[in-house]
Each structure stands twice: as structure tokens, then as C-alpha cells.
């Protein structure tokens with residue numbers, strides 16, 4: 062059993078000092094994500110019982126194959142990119158292909174990225190496809206979108222996406238909120254589209270958001286987003302659990318490179334996000350997911366051996382005990398238990414996330 066802290070990411074969409082309670086530092090800059098895992102994009106530092114860095118990283122003890130999950134704390138002040146993650150075969154083939162000279166760098170690693178967001182407060186997201194007739198009704202209220210609306214009405218979502226990203230009138234984005242209201246969407250959705258238009262007035266990727274379903278989560282509720290499902294997180298603080306990959310193929314709302322045809326190749330028409338309407342204490346177990354999550358607020362829980370687990374303390378205090386000793390966690394630190402470790406017990410007085418791999 063090892064204790065880690067998160068590796069901080071200062072992406073521009075983060076909340077200024079938004080993760081301070083867990084990062085332990087005020088930087089006066091956006092704090093977007095804290096990574097708990099061994100991914101080379103953000104290897105977690107090991108800390109001692111007093112919470113001080115030991116100079117080592119989790120990746121010094123385990124490789125990415127032994128630690129199949131990446132856990133993050135995320136604070137979004139404004140919408141993240143419209144994105145899709147590749148499933149297993151596509152990631153492996155794409156990664157291999159881009160080793161050839163001249164190929165664009167689309168993939169960060171050869172692994173599938175399937176993820177779940179557990180809201181720690183009120184959280185808004187776009188995830189999965191909005192029904193096409195509803196999407197067409199919104200887009201029909203914008204100028205220059207006739208080709209996209211026609212493509213959508215004949216069932217060709219890929220062509221609709223291509224047409225929206227080629228819209229000639231940049232000011233079209235400004236009309237998103239009014240078009241959403243005119244199409245009869247809820248006040249929450251209208252407000253979300255107004256936010257997108259205000260934050261990304263010059264980004265045609267904003268025009269893709271009407272294609273996506275709107276999701277609002279209360280604290281403790283979760284949305285599971287399998288690889289292939291389009292999404293864009295809008296606002297809020299959450300716990301994010303994913304397979305150990307950083308493969309993000311973007312379509313818009315970003316200053317980073319956009320790979321439209323790669324994204325179209327990764328998007329699924331059939332897969333849908335799963336909404337988990339749960340409260341703290343329940344097991345969050347999406348169908349076919351490579352992980353399960355339990356959010357515990359108090360009491361004792363046995364952690365049987367045989368699977369990789371990460372126990373991340375979000376609030377309060379917790380003790381983790383095994384035959385090898387015991388550790389006390391503070392918020393923003395996590396106990397990492399490998400598949401070979403013996404049974405252990407966690408005793409929590411606060412909020413702790415127990416994330417378990419179901420792969421091994």
C-alpha cells in the first residue's frame with residue numbers, strides 16, 4: 062500500500078485555485094485537474110504519513126499495465142472541448158500508425174479511454190446524442206446551417222458535423238441561446254448554450270453542442286461515458302474515473318488541435334452514456350465498465366484483496382488498515398492498493414471514493 066498526492070494540471074478551463082482543498086496549494090492560477098495514477102502525462106508523487114513528498118512517484122513502483130485506472134479530481138470554470146475517446150482497437154491501431162513519419166499526433170497512448178464523472182457538487186455536461194429532430198430544430202434557428210439541418214434530417218450525423226464546422230458566418234454562434242429557447246429547450250439548457258456562445262464566440266465547434274444531450278448532475282450522481290460517446294463537460298467539480306489513457310480527439314471548444322475525420326471515425330451511433338442516479342454510500346457500477354466506484358461517508362468497509370484499488374479521500378478523514386500497518390489519509394491523498402496486497406479495511410469519517418478495477 063502506497064500513499065499518493067495528485068499531479069496538478071493548470072489547463073485554462075480550470076477554476077482559479079479550484080482544487081486547493083486537495084492540491085494543498087494556492088497558485089492564483091487555474092487548477093483544472095489532479096491526476097492519481099501512473100500515466101506519463103501526470104505521474105502522481107508519493108507522500109509519507111505526514112503528507113510530505115518522498116521524491117518518488119507511483120510510476121516508480123508500477124507500470125501502466127499494472128495500474129489500469131486513472132482517477133482525477135476536476136474543477137471546470139468553463140466548457141471543456143467537445144471530444145470523443147477511442148475504443149481499444151482504434152487506439153492501438155491509431156497509435157501504431159502515427160509512429161510513421163509525417164503522421165499527425167492524434168493519440169497520446171495506445172489505450173482505450175472510457176470514463177465516468179461523479180459530481181461532487183452541481184455539475185453540467187453535454188454527453189451522448191440529442192435526438193436528431195430536436196437538434197435540427199435548434200440548428201434551424203441559426204443562420205447558415207441549412208446544409209447541416211438537411212444532413213441531420215436524412216440521418217447523416219457525420220455530414221452534419223462537417224457542415225457545421227464549415228459554416229460561413231462566424232456570428233452564427235451568437236444565436237445559440239435564442240435558437241435553443243425558440244426550439245423549446247429548458248431554461249437550464251438555454252443558459253448552457255448562452256455560456257458556450259459567450260465563452261467561445263469564434264469557435265465553430267460551439268455549433269456542435271446542439272447535437273449533444275444535456276445532463277445535469279447533483280452531488281453524488283454520475284455519468285458513465287464509454288469510448289465512442291461524444292461529450293463536453295460544462296461546469297462544476299467532480300471525481301473522474303477512467304482507464305489509464307489520455308486519448309482525447311477534439312472537435313471544438315478548444316485551442317488545441319482538432320481532428321475532425323479522426324473524431325468521426327471514433328464516434329459511435331449506438332453507444333449511450335449511462336446516468337447513475339445514486340447518492341453517497343451506493344455502489345456505482347455501470348454496465349460493462351472496466352471499473353466500479355463506491356462513495357463512502359462513514360463507517361468501516363472491508364477491501365478484499367485481488368484487484369487494483371485507489372482510495373481517494375475527498376473530505377474529512379480516513380484510516381486504511383492492513384496486516385502490514387495502517388495509514389491515515391488527508392483530503393487530496395489516496396491509498397493505492399495493488400492486486401497482490403492483502404485484505405485491508407477502511408474506516409471513514411468524511412467522504413472517500415473507493416475505485417476498483419474490474420479488469421483483473
Ligand SMILES: [Zn+2]
Pocket residue numbers: 144146176292
Ligand atoms: Zn472525456
